[in-house]
Amino acid sequence: MGRNLEDLIIFIGKRFLQLLPVLLGVIVLTFLVTHVAAVDPCPRWYPKASHNVLLACEAQFKLPLWTQFWDYFSQLLVGNWGTSQLGTPVFPVIAAAVPATLELVIASMFLMIVIGIPLGVIAAQYAGRWGDHLVRVLYLSGWSVPTYVGAVVAAVYLAPAVGLPTSGEYSVYPPPFPQVTHMSILDAIIAGNFPYTIDAINHLILPAGVLAFINMGIATRMTRATMLEVLPLDYVKAARMKGLSNFIVLYKHALRNALIATVTVLGLTAGGLLAGTVVIEEVFSWPGIGAYAFEALGGAGVPNFDGAIAVVVVFSIGVVVANLLSDILYGILDPRVEWR
Amino acid sequence: MDAYASLPAPRRLASTAGRTLINFYKVMRANPLSFAGFVLVSITLILSAIVVIHPALIVPYSATQNTGVYNEPPTILRWPPSFAHPFGTDEGGRDIYSDVLLALPLDLGIGIGIAGISVFLGGFLGLVAGYWDKPGTLGGATSTVIMRVTDVFLAFPSLLLALALLASIGRGVATAFLAIFITWWPFYVRLVRGEVLAVKHLPYVTAARAAGVKETRILTRHVLRNVFDPIIVYFTLDIGTVLVTFSTISYIGAGILWPGPSPEWGSMMSYYQGAEPIFIYWWFIAAPAVAIFMTALAYSLLGDGLRDVLDPRTRRALTQSVTTSEPPPEEPALAKATTETSAEAEAAEESEMRS
Numbered sequence: 001m002g003r004n005l006e007d008l009i010i011f012i013g014k015r016f017l018q019l020l021p022v023l024l025g026v027i028v029l030t031f032l033v034t035h036v037a038a039v040d041p042c043p044r045w046y047p048k049a050s051h052n053v054l055l056a057c058e059a060q061f062k063l064p065l066w067t068q069f070w071d072y073f074s075q076l077l078v079g080n081w082g083t084s085q086l087g088t089p090v091f092p093v094i095a096a097a098v099p100a101t102l103e104l105v106i107a108s109m110f111l112m113i114v115i116g117i118p119l120g121v122i123a124a125q126y127a128g129r130w131g132d133h134l135v136r137v138l139y140l141s142g143w144s145v146p147t148y149v150g151a152v153v154a155a156v157y158l159a160p161a162v163g164l165p166t167s168g169e170y171s172v173y174p175p176p177f178p179q180v181t182h183m184s185i186l187d188a189i190i191a192g193n194f195p196y197t198i199d200a201i202n203h204l205i206l207p208a209g210v211l212a213f214i215n216m217g218i219a220t221r222m223t224r225a226t227m228l229e230v231l232p233l234d235y236v237k238a239a240r241m242k243g244l245s246n247f248i249v250l251y252k253h254a255l256r257n258a259l260i261a262t263v264t265v266l267g268l269t270a271g272g273l274l275a276g277t278v279v280i281e282e283v284f285s286w287p288g289i290g291a292y293a294f295e296a297l298g299g300a301g302v303p304n305f306d307g308a309i310a311v312v313v314v315f316s317i318g319v320v321v322a323n324l325l326s327d328i329l330y331g332i333l334d335p336r337v338e339w340r
Numbered sequence: 341m342d343a344y345a346s347l348p349a350p351r352r353l354a355s356t357a358g359r360t361l362i363n364f365y366k367v368m369r370a371n372p373l374s375f376a377g378f379v380l381v382s383i384t385l386i387l388s389a390i391v392v393i394h395p396a397l398i399v400p401y402s403a404t405q406n407t408g409v410y411n412e413p414p415t416i417l418r419w420p421p422s423f424a425h426p427f428g429t430d431e432g433g434r435d436i437y438s439d440v441l442l443a444l445p446l447d448l449g450i451g452i453g454i455a456g457i458s459v460f461l462g463g464f465l466g467l468v469a470g471y472w473d474k475p476g477t478l479g480g481a482t483s484t485v486i487m488r489v490t491d492v493f494l495a496f497p498s499l500l501l502a503l504a505l506l507a508s509i510g511r512g513v514a515t516a517f518l519a520i521f522i523t524w525w526p527f528y529v530r531l532v533r534g535e536v537l538a539v540k541h542l543p544y545v546t547a548a549r550a551a552g553v554k555e556t557r558i559l560t561r562h563v564l565r566n567v568f569d570p571i572i573v574y575f576t577l578d579i580g581t582v583l584v585t586f587s588t589i590s591y592i593g594a595g596i597l598w599p600g601p602s603p604e605w606g607s608m609m610s611y612y613q614g615a616e617p618i619f620i621y622w623w624f625i626a627a628p629a630v631a632i633f634m635t636a637l638a639y640s641l642l643g644d645g646l647r648d649v650l651d652p653r654t655r656r657a658l659t660q661s662v663t664t665s666e667p668p669p670e671e672p673a674l675a676k677a678t679t680e681t682s683a684e685a686e687a688a689e690e691s692e693m694r695s
Contacts, residue, residue, distance in 0.1 A: 025492030030504065038508035133373055140644060144636035146584045148591045148609060149629045156619055221644075275497035279588065293503060294592065305507075312504050316495045323495075 007339035012328055019324050026316040027076065031069055034309055035061070076313065082306025084296070090307045094289060094314060099182035100169065101281070101288030104211065105273045107204050109266065111212035112219045117262060120223025121250055127228060139217035147276045150210045151283040165203050167285040170196060207284040211276050215269050222265045226258035260333045267326020271319040289314060374645025380638030388445040399438045403603050406433035421623050428623035431616055432599060439603040440627045447605060448635065451583035454520050459575050462528025469529060470536030471559050487533070490526040498523035498585055499592070506594035516595040520585055531574060535567035569650040576643030580636035587632050605632045
């Protein structure tokens with residue numbers, strides 16, 4: 001069959017190698033957008049800089065294209081991602097911001113799984129009837145809400161009503177313990193600080209909830225579609241004939257088969273989740289790369305050229321890696337896929 | 341429907357139109373939500389047509405007109421919704437109802453425009469990449485190149501690209517348009533290629549080839565016709581998604597500037613949220629938010645309903661009454677494709693049914 005451990009290593013290795021040209025393409029594309037498409041970039045990027053800085057910048061843009069690209073690419077590879085106009089190096093700031101975004105994305109993915117998938121099962125169970133229609137309205141609503149509308153409504157009108165915080169990771173910042181992982185909940189747990197753990201969870205609920213609500217539709221509709229395919233199959237009928245309860249048949253027998261496709265699709269939503277973090281983090285003051293992207297690209301009035309490039313590359317890497325993970329996960333979950 | 345006029349025989353015209361209408365009725369009866377979506381979509385199209393052709397009919401004020409009295413203290417400008425101003429007025433005395441309506445054609449036009457161009461470009465590349473993908477040939481090489489390039493573009497979140505473009509070419513409709521378009525077409529390449537790969541080995545294609553039909557004709561007449569259903573579904577769904585993305589790009593400051601000559605829902609929300617205590621003046625953002633939500637929801641409902649009806653697998657599970665693979669007539673492009681079927685294509689359809 002080709003599903004040994006060695007085959008798995010080859011399978012993952014192959015997928016990983018396929019990823020490299022995509023990454024290179026992403027870097028080239030970012031370069032083209034920021035260096036070649038730019039109209040009179042220097043005054044735009046360095047609005048408050050001195051004359052010398054502007055001259056140096058213009059001299060750099062006059063170099064041959066290939067030299068410009070090589071400078072940009074080699075610096076990117078060695079982790080020298082430049083500094084912002086205020087003098088802060090880019091790499092450490094982004095490195096500290098990535099885990100916070102990861103935490104947000106993982107939390108909303110968790111919500112998408114525990115809420116979105118059962119909703120899909122309910123929709124399939126009542127297909128064509130009112131239960132189905134209700135679920136459809138719910139997930140299409142999420143689909144149709146722009147991230148900023150969801151975030152603003154949650155932060156301005158919903159938060160005071162339910163008493164949840166809407167700003168940052170903790171109520172008192174910085175916390176009285178070292179931020180080892182830069183993930184708010186994990187740090188509080190590592191420090192053994194129980195009140196801060198609860199506080200961190202409270203701060204995470206609204207941003208993660210909004211992000212999950214907006215992206216949940218994909219999980220729900222995929223679960224529903226695959227459940228509709230699985231439910232008429234003989235093994236489900238056999239389970240019913242054995243006298244198993246409806247719940248066991250649906251959630252243990254049928255859902256298990258339907259989950260393979262859903263899990264794969266969840267990995268593909270990473271792009272949407274990451275793009276959503278730009279607005280969500282800005283509205284909820286979450287210290288992740290989304291908010292950093294917003295500020296680096298001029299949201300705060302001081303554009304940060306190096307930071308902007310780095311952020312676009314980091315986001316694209318995030319999407320590519322998420323797609324890779326879902327591809328690998330699909331290969332592992334679906335016993336029909338051969339690993340060679 | 342112009343498409344019907346090009347048909348040669350009046351008899352076929354009548355039967356095709358009748359069949360399409362019956363199918364449309366069945367589709368709408370099968371799912372009340374699709375019907376709601378259809379009604380909402382019609383409303384948005386009619387409203388934006390009126391705004392473009394004869395705005396004075398429904399839009400009482402211009403975009404930035406101050407409807408208040410200049411000598412009044414500023415707070416008096418912020419009228420809550422009333423009979424004279426259905427959605428209230430903002431801090432500049434602007435009538436929010438007028439602004440929300442004036443924004444409709446732009447947002448809708450961007451949604452339909454970008455989704456439409458993406459369908460054509462992505463669909464064309466997807467057809468080529470899916471149909472001529474034999475390794476070792478020129479077509480195979482082209483296919484590989486197309487798919488690799490597509491992979492790269494797919495990895496870009498459009499919002500991030502918009503921010504990068506904002507930084508390099510400045511804000512404006514062009515920035516937003518480019519950012520969405522560059523990241524949108526690759527999806528259709530994937531979609532169409534997948535469908536073509538699934539269809540092109542079916543017996544009816546082989547039969548057409550055995551009968552001596554030219555490859556390009558097989559592609560345009562037989563294969564293309566069969567990948568149409570999913571394209572229509574995603575196109576309809578995408579109008580809403582593009583619209584949401586466009587307004588989000590405006591919201592983060594890369595799109596249209598408000599207050600300005602042309603209102604846009606996302607930039608309206610962004611401006612009021614930053615400039616005003618919206619917890620008190622809730623009507624500043626209520627109307628644009630509801631407008632964008634309802635418009636996007638309309639196309640999502642319609643597209644989602646179409647998907648269930650056009651996909652034979654879910655259709656079978658859903659309703660026994662709807663037994664058509666013919667799409668409803670509200671999509672003119674689709675009606676054209678289905679009604680232009682010659683005897684040749686109908687023969688192909690039959691052989692497909694038998695297989």
